[in-house]
Amino acid sequence: MEATIINIGDELLIGQVTNTNASWMAAQLEGINIHIREINTIADSANAIKESVIKAMDRSDIILITGGLGPTKDDITKNTLCELFQSTLIIDPGTLQQVSNYFRSRNIPLTDINRAQALVPECCTVIPNRVGTAPCMWFEIEGKIIISMPGVPFEMKWLMSHSLLPRLQALHGTEQILHTTICTCGIGESFLAEKIESWESSLPSNYRLAYLPEAGQVRLRLSCHGESLPELQAESEQLIAALQQIIPEYIYGYGEETLPEVIGKLLRAEGKSLATAESCTGGTIAHRITEIPGASDYYMGGVVSYSNALKQLLLGVQETTIEQHGAVSKQTAIEMAQGCRERLHTDYAIATTGIAGPGGGSEEKPVGTVWIAIACEQGTFFECYHFPTLRAQHQERTTTQALYNLWKIIK
């Protein structure tokens, strides 16, 4: 089946916002064997919307539309689709309930503008949106499926994951599709590709491998299709077991697992605790760890020792250490990790100290230099890295590397 993605929004056409929805949606749809024919980014204009939808219906089986569903005047997608499909707007009781609850729980009175969010074209099926107030609308017109959803990324992702992808996958009939995602860390895309080259080239013809790189990580998506799901599962398991033999040190998990999640499971199983002492990452490691529900079972907390004074005050780093070796040094990283572990009474402690830039670099310690130390019962492990010199990427890469190092030690 072929699909067209239409992203509506003036902000996308003046370059104010990068269209990250399209690539996320495309990767998910490709995953259920729906191929994207075209991605069309257009203005909040009735003519542009109508023209784009009509053209897409001419060529694709499925049209996925994002954007233009907010409560304000510049959001016109719903009215335009209603007009195009010659329908009339009616109140959807479920959406009205959802909108009312949303405002009631926040003690905010419901206005007419908000009530109008519950209006939908009579000819559509409403797919409940539990994370926002704009309804998702599923149309079946002239044998084509047209889906209109909010452009807010987390609402779009929630709707796709919880409702739309399972419904779309069900359209496939008897052909079964199986995806397995293998989560790797600690190796770049091209080196990984070289290491697994012979494994990859010997995959059966109904298999396909995609590399999905992120900051410091690569997820591998192994997709296959066939008539029998149990057979596909058994075969995939064998292939992945073979892969595991080739790169055991890089595979930390499967599916949607993240490093902080995998680390959390290991710590919980062993009854161990963790603390963080962050300088250059400025709370990013703590943030990633506490994104996991139930992190309080093993994560005690930590210190963002951004200033040298706090490194001494809260972690007991010696003044002479900073004077002699600098705040960005092996010695400071080690004292931060050990001080954190001792003072916060945990089994493991991660410490980072580096130069995220753009300022603060020197010839000896250029921007991008970072020390990561991990203290635990077995001793203190440390390593120096040189990561990208863009601040945000540097913090992200350091965080991932620190978590990967911790995972290797715990496991």
Place this chain on the structure above:
Amino acid sequence: MEATIINIGDELLIGQVTNTNASWMAAQLEGINIHIREINTIADSANAIKESVIKAMDRSDIILITGGLGPTKDDITKNTLCELFQSTLIIDPGTLQQVSNYFRSRNIPLTDINRAQALVPECCTVIPNRVGTAPCMWFEIEGKIIISMPGVPFEMKWLMSHSLLPRLQALHGTEQILHTTICTCGIGESFLAEKIESWESSLPSNYRLAYLPEAGQVRLRLSCHGESLPELQAESEQLIAALQQIIPEYIYGYGEETLPEVIGKLLRAEGKSLATAESCTGGTIAHRITEIPGASDYYMGGVVSYSNALKQLLLGVQETTIEQHGAVSKQTAIEMAQGCRERLHTDYAIATTGIAGPGGGSEEKPVGTVWIAIACEQGTFFECYHFPTLRAQHQERTTTQALYNLWKIIK
């Protein structure tokens, strides 16, 4: 003038790569008063390319094409355009020289595949590409300008900045365009729309307002066009001054400014310092603050006091306070903020304690409940909120609200 951007590449349609070229190009073109009508992402397929270019020529004055110019089999843009414009391929001596130099400088022998990169349609003007081997081609066909350039971001950016934008700007008539972004916080999209309704509806007809909501914030983009840029600027300033009168407490900045940036500027100007004591936000506030280059000038660091033990140990929260009122309470939040400010010796301290979920809620304190306290010279300010019950959104909203509260106090 209107333009269409066509991005060619299978990798964009399977979601392997996010299309960052389009937004960058759009922002640059918008800056020289060329408006993007549509962004079209299509496959490396001759039919798709022809169809998309023909359609774009029908509606736009300028068509900018990226991608499909590499040396390998799947790159077919050049041949397809040559066929479409009924031209023949000839060797471009300048490009051949560039390709030869490129390989000679790397001591790599020049192959036929590489030599073929110097072939271009006879009907085009070659724009020299000094940072790669694929030529950039400028066509003028039936009164339209069609430009084909490499999809590699840094080659595209080099060509745009050095050659294409100046050439395109020179085509211009006299119409000017002006965008101003107004950054608001502390009020939802629909309430904001209500508050500024009469201001919005009295905007002159050459003005347009867009609402760009994010977690806990709404950016307003005011766009206008006319003959004289100074006149547009003066008029926009007046309109924004009037808006400022209506919602002074919600406008924290303009353009690309963020709350942590604005707070940083205020703190730096006043020579004041800041620390954070985070429970439910788990380092997210520290992370947002340290994303700003130079944050070490005013941000000393903080504590992620995730466990009750650390609230006591690092911040001096009384054991009896937690026993009597609970960790998520006004009293604990106040003691965290005050303890943080005193122990870390800063002028301001932000504290958060809440239930981010999914577990941990009760009837009295449901998931989503959060206390935010800010301690400063004038005293300690605190407030209770009920935010979305999805963990990530809860942390995000609490962080934004805490920063907004701090901004209101400092300003």
